[in-house]
Amino acid sequence: MQNVCERCKPGYNTTDDGLSCVCMPGTWHSCVSGSCTCLPCDKGMFCPGGWRQAKNYAPEDQKGQRLSCEQATVVDAASLINTTTIRANGLTTKSTGAKRPQDCVPMPGFYLASTGRNSQKAALCPKSTYSPGYGRIRQCLKCQSGTEEKPDANYAANVTDLLPPLNKTLRVNRTDVCQVGPGRYLVQNVVRDCPAGSFRTSWSQTTESSSRYCFTCPPGVTTNSTRATNQTACKVVAPGVSMNMSTLESAQLQALAGDNSLAGNDVALCPYGTYFPGGVIDSTTNTTCLTCPFNTTTQFLGAASINDCQIPPGYYIQVAAPGATMGNLTTCPTNVSGQGYYRSGWTSYTDITARDTNGTTACTACGAGILSDLTDIDELGGGNDTSKLVAGSSYSCYIQAGWGMVPAGVAADQTLQYSAVECSNNTYGVANRTYGLQSTPCKPCQRNLITLQPASTNYTQCVNPAGFGYSPGGATVCAPGTYTSQGSMQGCIACPAGRTTADNATLQTAITDCYVMPGYGVYNGTNGTSPWNFTTPVDTADKANLTVMPCPVGYYGEGGQLDSKCVQCNGTRTTQGEMSSSVDQCNRCPAGFEFTNSTGSCSACPAGKYQPGYLGNDAPGDTPNFGAGLSCLTCPTTLSVYISSNGTEKEFNSTGTTYRTGAASRDECIPKVAQLGIDVGTKFFDNDTLLDSVGASDFETCITAACTDQCCFVQFDYAYRKNGTGGPGTQKCRFKQMTPVTATSIASTSNLVYYKMLPSDAIAAASLGKVEAKAMSSGLYARCALPTDWAALSDTDQIGKRLLAAALPATDLALCKKRCDMMSVCWGFTVKGGQCMLRGGFDEQDVRSFFRNPADSTTQGW
Incomplete structure (x- = not known):
């Protein structure tokens, strides 16, 4: 019988001998109730698959096993495979169907402690490490520098802690595991210690904002070191800060609360006179600031050292x-x-x-x-x-x-x-x-100025001394005759006229120092009777203000006193001039007087003489020089010219006289006989019957014999051309005796005739052509009383020709004289019946008329 080969079921691989079917890697051979199949390898396990080298029909254990990741233990179909079991082992796979032990990876929170196939084992991440799992790491990742695991975190220390009832967690997440601890903070992904003066009390994940800052200690307070974890670490008070415990604790709580307003607050500084070097608050005094030694002080608040005490x-x-x-x-x-x-x-x-x-x-x-x-x-x-x-x-x-x-x-x-x-x-x-300390010397007063006391404070207290006048630049000694008072700050004041001072500045201080100068005297102009002799005031100031005038002629003033007066010379003596200063200067006679004996007394010049006073002629003794003021001088002889009987000019010398004794001027000299001016006329009277008449062979006899001392008028007819024959006729001398009137007071009913008293110097002494000068008036008039029998005459115009049609009032004789003086043809005027009539002369051939002044007068009665 021929054998037929069958193909292995899906999921199986044939062995190398082709005799057996084994599971493919990543699957395991599971038989349940006789039904076998290759199942995917469970998560947390690895399945290498059946043995390809198996021979002669591989046994079950070679057809494909599933092995635990931990130590490759076979896990049969009956074993419990779940998450809890896998978690307890700490190893797993990323997915089902794992084929190799290398596909086993630690779960989050674990690392590979051993990697051998049969010894592969996972271990829990230790403190402050973490593992996100699923990677074949041989050790857990460490927290970044500065971060660490929170001490009280609920992490498993062993696998049993993962089981109920503890159910602790694994160190899987860096954020959860690696935190910023108290006293530290994260900045720019670097963990730093909180600096001194700050603190942080909490644990914070790096993703939390709270991990990025520290709390600041209250102003003025710091910590002993960095990395402070509590507000109570803020106990070191800064130097110079004033604080007590109560204030500190309150500020700490505010800082813990994150009260940022504290940052802008000014701390209380130690007051002046205290200091604090920094440190904790003294528990005994419960304050920081210390008193400076000797109660000294500080230059600023917040002194930090005893050396700041100054x-x-x-x-x-x-x-x-x-x-x-x-x-x-x-x-x-x-x-x-x-x-x-x-x-x-x-x-x-x-x-x-x-x-x-x-x-x-x-x-x-x-x-x-x-x-x-x-x-x-x-x-x-x-x-x-x-x-x-x-x-x-x-x-x-x-x-x-x-x-x-x-x-x-x-x-x-x-x-x-x-x-x-x-x-x-x-x-x-x-x-x-x-x-301030600086050189401040005393300043001197200006030149010659003084102060009245020491410690003067201003240049205005520098004043002039007494007797020194002030001017810009200083003071100058007052010259004699000037004065200033102390402190007046004025220039020197001149003494009043006639006063002077001593030549001594200390005696030139006031007007009361101005004494009367020699040759001057105090004068009372209001005292008309005796301005040089009056009662002076008692008060010194009043005396100093008396008017001073030069001593006039005849007086002398010795001066030297405030009220020195001019003293009149003894007797009739006088001085050579004004301002005589000594009695010795009373060495002249006044005008009109002369020395008469050896005693030097003066007597009035007799009539016919004059003395003009001292005129600067210092002739010695009694030499009768003009102007010596010593001797009287005889009035000059006056020469008159008239026509003689034979028709020739003939001269007549008339002696001079004066109208008073004590004549002081040659102008007072008048001739005793003065010819009527030719411009006035040749005779006074037109009616010759009013005159007495005597025969006289010549004029001289007529004057000297016929006309006596009371004869006022003489008319001499020299009869040269009588009857027109050209031969001399019978000469006649006509004159009129009148009584001279010299009384000082004239009754208004008086009947008077006034005629000019011609000055001697005005009488010409030559021909008829010069005789008109004889009409010049001396300003004086002689007075004669009109004869009583003349008062009965109805017409007195025959006593001189009336020159004005209207009469002047006799009450104003000065006007009458003035009018006559102004008219050269006026020889005088008559006063009768209260009227004044100016008179001129009549013309008649061969007649010349003369004034025959009365006898010498001893008083000024004209």
């Missing part, structure tokens, strides 16, 4: 004794024994030079006489209290108004020292209290 400007440490270690911060004294002190700049509390018992060595002395004041802001509390001041710089040193400051040497530290001086008289210092 002595501020204006302070020193007062100790009980030199070298003492206990003391207290004290302000520098301002004034001790007339000297001020200050201390500038900051210095350490350890500076022993800033320690003293009273501050006079620890603080800097301003200088002798220089005081100090509180001028600088007290920086003890940071300088915030501007109401409190200290002497904290050299600017605190000051000099008083009216003082100066000068260099006084160089100190050991090469700083320039100063001292204060009170400005002496005639200088001035600062105007007000002046601060």
Whole structure:
């Protein structure tokens, strides 16, 4: 019988001998109730397939087994193959139909601990590792640097932990396993320790935002180290921060809550005068800040070191004794024994030079006489209290108004020292209290100016001394005759006219120093009777203001007193001129007087003489020189010319006289006999019967014999051409005796005739052509009473020719004289019946008329 080969069922492979059918790799031989088949290899197992080398009909165990991934254990059909079993082993396959042990891979959370075919085994990932599974990894993946497994995570430590009731989890997911632990944070995929001053309390997955930051400690607080895991680690208070435990704990809770508002808050700093080097809060004092030694202070808030404790400007440490270690911060004294002190700049509390018992060595002395004041802001509390001041710089040193400051040497530290001086008289210092150390010398007053007291403060207190006049640039000694009062700041004032001063500036201070100059005297112009002799005031100022005038001629003034008067020369003596200053200058006679004896007394010049006074002629003795003021001079002789009986000119010399004694001028000299001017006429009277008549052979006899001392008018008819024959006729002498009137007061009812008294110098002494000058008036008129029998005549015009048609009122004799003086043809005027009538002469051939002035007069009664 021939054998027929059958083909293997699908899924089977034939063995090499072709005698048996075995399962293909990836399947296993399963026989259930005599029914066998090749089934796909279950997940978690591998099936290498039947043995192709089997011979003589392969036994069942060679037709295809399924093996567990772990240690290749045969798993028969009756064995339980499920997920739990596979999970417990930790090995599985990615899918069914696995063929080799190499197809076995660790499940998530496992790694291959052994890879041998029969020893292949999976193990749980250890702490802080993970495995996503399904890869033949020989070890689990480690967490990235800085991440780690949370200590209390529910991960299985062994396979039994995976079973109920524990049911722990596997380390499969990196995110779940590898977390950022407390005290650390993730930045740019790198885990870093929270820096000092921050903390993190929780575990966070790297995917969580909370893993990316740390919580910041409260402001002013830090940690002892990095990687702080709790807010309580924020217990190290920063240097200079002021804090107590209660405040700290409250701030820690805020920081834990993630209160970001804390970051912008200002911490409380240690106040001025305290410091804190940093660290934990002292449980005893429950505060951080420490008080500076000696109650010194700090320059800023938040001082961190005891070395920040310093002595501020204006302070020193007062100790009980030199070298003492206990003391207290004290302000520098301002004034001790007339000297001020200050201390500038900051210095350490350890500076022993800033320690003293009273501050006079620890603080800097301003200088002798220089005081100090509180001028600088007290920086003890940071300088915030501007109401409190200290002497904290050299600017605190000051000099008083009216003082100066000068260099006084160089100190050991090469700083320039100063001292204060009170400005002496005639200088001035600062105007007000002046601060700071600098050379401020007293300034001198301008030239010759003085001050009235020391410590003057301004140039305006420099004034002129008494007797010095002020002008820009200073004062100048007043010249004699001027004065100024002290402090007037005016120029020299001239003394009133006639006054002067001593040549001594100290005696030229006021108008009361202006005494009367020699040759002057006080004058009272209102006292018309005696302006040089009146009662002067008692008050000195009133005396100084009396008017002073030059002493007139006849007076002298010795001066030298406020009320010196002009004194009249004794008797009738006079002076050579005005402003005589001594009685010795009363050495001349006044005009009209002369020395008459050896005693030097003066008497009036008699009639016919005159004395014009002193006119600068210093002839010695009694030499009768004109202008010597010593002797009277005889009036000159006056020459008149008339026609004689034989028709020739003939001269007549008339002696001179005066109308009073004591004549002072040659102009007062008048001739005793004066010829009527030819322009007036040749005779006074047209009616010869009014005159007395005597025969006279010549004119001289007519004048000297017929006409006596009371004869006023003479008409002489020399009868040369009588009867037209050309020969001489009978000569006649006509004249009229009248009583001269010399009284000073004339009654309004008086009947008078006034005729001109011709001056001697106006009488010409030559021909008829010159005789008209004899009509010139001296301005004086002689008066004669009209005879009583003339008053009965109805027409008195025969006593001279009427020159004006209308009469003038006799009450105004000055007008009558003036009108007559202005008319050369007027020889005088008559006053009768209250009327004044100007009179001229009549013309008649061979007649010449003359005034025959009365006898010499001793009084001015004309």
